[in-house]
Each structure stands twice: as C-alpha cells, then as structure tokens.
Amino acid sequence: xxxxxxxxxxxxxxxxxxxxxxxxxxxxxxxxxxxxxxxxxxxxxxxxxxxxxxxxxxxxxxxxxxxxxxxxxxxxxxxxxxxxxxxxxxxxxxxxxxxxxxxxxxxxxxxxxxxxxxxxxxxxxxxxxxxxxxxxxxxxxxxxxxxxxxxxxxxxxxxxxxxxxxxxxxxxxxxxxxxxxxxxxxxxxxxxxxxxxxxxxxxxxxxxxxxxxxxxxxxxxxxxxxxxxxxxxxxxxxxxxxxxxxxxxxxxxxxxxxxxxxxxxxxxxxxxxxxxxxxxxxxxxxxxxxxxxxxxxxxxxxxxxxxxxxxxxxxxxxxxxxxxxxxxxxxxxxxxxxxxxxxxxxxxxxxxxxxxxxxxxxxxxxxxxxxxxxxxxxxxxxxxxxxxxxxxxxxxxxxxxxxxxxxxx
Numbered sequence: 001x002x003x004x005x006x007x008x009x010x011x012x013x014x015x016x017x018x019x020x021x022x023x024x025x026x027x028x029x030x031x032x033x034x035x036x037x038x039x040x041x042x043x044x045x046x047x048x049x050x051x052x053x054x055x056x057x058x059x060x061x062x063x064x065x066x067x068x069x070x071x072x073x074x075x076x077x078x079x080x081x082x083x084x085x086x087x088x089x090x091x092x093x094x095x096x097x098x099x100x101x102x103x104x105x106x107x108x109x110x111x112x113x114x115x116x117x118x119x120x121x122x123x124x125x126x127x128x129x130x131x132x133x134x135x136x137x138x139x140x141x142x143x144x145x146x147x148x149x150x151x152x153x154x155x156x157x158x159x160x161x162x163x164x165x166x167x168x169x170x171x172x173x174x175x176x177x178x179x180x181x182x183x184x185x186x187x188x189x190x191x192x193x194x195x196x197x198x199x200x201x202x203x204x205x206x207x208x209x210x211x212x213x214x215x216x217x218x219x220x221x222x223x224x225x226x227x228x229x230x231x232x233x234x235x236x237x238x239x240x241x242x243x244x245x246x247x248x249x250x251x252x253x254x255x256x257x258x259x260x261x262x263x264x265x266x267x268x269x270x271x272x273x274x275x276x277x278x279x280x281x282x283x284x285x286x287x288x289x290x291x292x293x294x295x296x297x298x299x300x301x302x303x304x305x306x307x308x309x310x311x312x313x314x315x316x317x318x319x320x321x322x323x324x325x326x327x328x329x330x331x332x333x334x335x336x337x338x339x340x341x342x343x344x345x346x347x348x349x350x351x352x353x354x355x356x357x358x359x360x361x362x363x364x365x366x367x368x369x370x371x372x373x374x375x376x377x378x379x380x381x382x383x384x385x386x387x388x389x390x391x392x393x394x395x396x397x398x399x400x401x402x403x404x405x406x407x408x409x
Contacts, residue, residue, distance in 0.1 A: 023193035029154030036158025057358015064350035067122025149267030167250035220345030266318030287380030290316030294374025
C-alpha cells in the first residue's frame with residue numbers, strides 16, 4: 001500500500017512541477033510583453049520629451065541602473081513572502097510601471113520614470129529566473145531557453161501591438177495604459193500556479209548585497225556581450241531606421257518586431273539545439289551570426305538590409321542569456337548566489353549599453369555605435385567555452401529549501 005501511495009504522490013508532484021513550468025513560462029511571456037510594448041514607442045517618447053540622441057541614451061540608462069540597484073532585494077523579498085507571493089507582487093509592479101515613461105514631460109522626469117521601471121523589471125526578472133532554474137532542476141532537463149523563448153514571444157506580441165499603435169499614430173499614454181491593465185491581470189493570474197518555494201525555519205535571509213562568486217564572473221562576461229547587443233538592438237533599432245535610413249514610424253517599429261521574432265524562434269527551439277550540439281558550440285555559432293548581423297547593420301543603406309541585420313543579431317544572441325543562467329545554476333555549491341551574480345553582470349551591461357550607444361552616436365553616428373556592438377558580439381564566439389560546465393545532480397539540491405504544494409489563486 002505504501003508503494004501505491006508513494007507512486008501516486010510522485011505522480012502528483014510531477015503534475016505540479018509540469019503545471020508550474022507552464023505557469024512560469026506565462027510569467028516570462030508577460031514580462032517580455034512589457035518590454036516589447038515599451039521598445040516600439042521609444043521614438044514617440046523621444047519626440048514627446050524633445051530629447052536629443054545623447055539625452056535619450058542617458059535617460060534609458062536609468063532602466064538598467066534601477067534594475068541593478070533593486071535586484072539584490074529580490075532574494076530577501078522571496079525569503080520573506082515565499083516565491084509565489086513575491087513573484088505575484090513583483091510582476092504586478094513591473095506591469096503597472098509601464099505607464100510611467102509615457103507620462104514624463106522632460107528629461108528629469110523620464111530619468112526617474114525609467115529608474116522605477118527598471119527597478120521593478122529587475123526584481124521581477126530575478127524572481128522568475130530563480131523559479132525557472134528550480135523547475136529545470138526538478139524536471140532534470142533543459143528548459144531555460146524555452147522559458148526565455150516565451151519571454152521573447154511575449155515581447156514579440158507586445159512589439160507587434162506597439163507597431164500597430166505607432167502605425168496608427170496612437171498616443172503612447174493610452175497604449176501603455178491599456179497594455180498595463182491587461183498584462184497586470186494576466187501576470188497575477190499566472191502566478192497562482194508557480195512553485196511556492198519557502199525557506200526552512202532556520203534559514204538566514206540572503207544578504208542585501210554580495211559580490212558575485214568567482215564562478216559567475218566569466219559566465220557573466222559572456223552574458224554581458226549578449227545583453228549589450230540585445231539592449232542596443234531593442235532600444236535603438238527603431239531610432240536607427242528612422243534617423244539613419246529615413247524610415248516611417250511604422251517600419252522603424254517593425255524592425256524591433258523582426259528582431260524579437262528571430263529571438264523568440266531561436267529560444268523556443270534552443271533547448272533541443274543545445275541538447276544536440278552542446279552549449280559551447282551553440283553559443284559560438286550564435287556569435288558568428290550576431291557578428292554577421294552587426295556588419296549588415298553597419299553597411300546598410302536600405303531598411304531591408306538593416307532589418308535583416310537586426311534579425312540575424314537576434315538569432316545569434318537568443319540563447320546566450322538563458323544558457324548563462326543555466327550554467328550559473330550548475331556551476332557550484334551556491335547556485336542562487338551565482339545566478340544573482342550573473343544577473344548583476346548582465347544588467348550592468350544593460351546599464352552601459354543605452355547610454356554608451358547614445359553617447360557614441362552623439363559624438364559620431366549610430367553606425368559607429370553598432371560597430372561597437374559588432375565588436376562585442378565577437379566575444380560570444382571567443383569566450384563560449386566557459387559555458388561548458390556540468391549540470392547539477394539531484395543530490396545538489398539545497399536541503400534548506402522546501403516547496404509548498406500548489407494551490408489555486
């Protein structure tokens with residue numbers, strides 16, 4: 001009888017984890033939809049605030065600056081409230097923060113809005129990635145690329161809606177308000193089925209700030225290159241087509257959509273590719289594609305060439321960040337700290353990218369800026385070998401963490 005009971009319990013646990021996988025995938029999609037919605041309306045925000053290229057880059061830098069400042073708090077929030085309640089609150093704050101940039105009338109208010117926007121984005125990002133790694137470990141197979149693929153799919157949907165809104169000449173304040181309300185509802189509902197991981201009673205809260213462990217530094221360097229290219233393409237592709245190639249607002253926004261489309265497709269297919277060829281060869285091949293895409297962007301004299309370049313850039317860098325998180329989670333005895341370290345490094349890249357691209361463009365041109373992006377993309381092929389570490393085994397699960405059975409919202 002005990003064997004039957006054990007089998008039933010194990011089957012229920014598998015169903016719980018599978019359901020949690022779909023739930024956290026939905027949260028990834030909601031998170032991505034916010035980013036996609038915002039990215040396509042950057043030209044509108046620039047016009048609304050009457051900012052130059054360098055000023056816009058300075059304001060956009062506050063997104064990653066806010067994220068980098070707030071990310072260390074995510075662990076303490078999850079420790080205090082449990083992973084499910086924490087993620088529900090953090091994702092709601094992030095979706096609601098979407099409206100803030102459209103309400104900013106000038107540079108100073110836009111910087112403040114982007115700081116809050118980034119802070120809520122970063123904490124929600126850390127919480128959902130930590131749950132994704134936990135689900136991946138319990139399933140004992142690669143799912144992180146697919147989860148990030150859902151993020152890209154959400155970003156694609158958000159950017160497609162943004163492209164339509166830009167084409168119709170819609171006010172971004174109305175667009176963001178409708179998107180925010182819809183995504184808040186979807187995110188809160190999806191969080192009802194994620195794993196509710198609770199700390200043991202005697203577990204100490206994580207530190208507010210901690211240096212990344214040594215194992216995370218090289219992994220983070222690879223992620224740094226990918227996130228720099230991703231942030232530059234997301235925030236500046238529409239501006240590049242509009243200002244450099246005199247494209248319409250709708251076509252400029254469509255370049256962002258194309259970039260997100262290739263990232264979504266590559267990430268959704270990424271787990272099977274990684275399982276077949278390995279993380280190292282996958283990232284090296286992606287680096288070659290990203291460099292090719294960057295070269296097309298630099299030499300582009302027609303919107304179609306630039307859009308193809310952004311698409312190849314998206315295809316090349318798509319699986320790098322999820323593989324960095326997975327490698328960090330399997331890199332040592334303290335996977336949570338390693339994941340946080342990689343997240344900090346990649347968000348630092350996001351902090352640098354917008355302002356550096358804008359500053360270089362102000363001093364020279366956007367073409368020179370994307371020469372820098374292309375040079376960093378070479379780092380993916382050069383340093384891909386650091387992602388070849390082994391996976392954690394089941395015995396490596398921290399005994400201090402207990403999961404509360406799923407409950408309906």
